[in-house]
Amino acid sequence: MPYVDGFVIAVPKDKIEIYKTLARKSGDVWKEYGALSYVESVGDDVPYGELTSFPRSVLAKEDEVVIFSWITYESRQHRDAVMEKVMADPRLKDEMANMPFDGKRMIYGGFDIFLQL
Numbered sequence: 602m603p604y605v606d607g608f609v610i611a612v613p614k615d616k617i618e619i620y621k622t623l624a625r626k627s628g629d630v631w632k633e634y635g636a637l638s639y640v641e642s643v644g645d646d647v648p649y650g651e652l653t654s655f656p657r658s659v660l661a662k663e664d665e666v667v668i669f670s671w672i673t674y675e676s677r678q679h680r681d682a683v684m685e686k687v688m689a690d691p692r693l694k695d696e697m698a699n700m701p702f703d704g705k706r707m708i709y710g711g712f713d714i715f716l717q718l
């Protein structure tokens with residue numbers, strides 16, 4: 602079964618176009634190095650829950666929108682190899698240092714798929 606990296610971030614609404622440009626560039630790099638898919642989605646129906654929610658998870662502010670993203674790979678080993686190349690790619694160095702969102706509030710992790718229908 603494939604392996605997935607998942608991400609949730611809060612992007613200021615006035616920086617969403619900058620983020621979309623970064624996402625397109627990043628997706629091209631990830632795919633070039635072998636990612637099976639690269640998906641970025643912007644929150645459309647993500648209410649601020651009383652106890653838990655996507656906005657709460659990243660401490661989203663009124664002027665921010667939640668982004669939910671995932672990247673798929675053949676396996677954990679494949680992900681590690683792709684990620685090593687992506688992190689070393691000079692095309693993303695400046696963007697990684699100047700992200701249009703607060704990286705400290707990003708939630709991310711790697712997941713083994715156990716069911717895919």
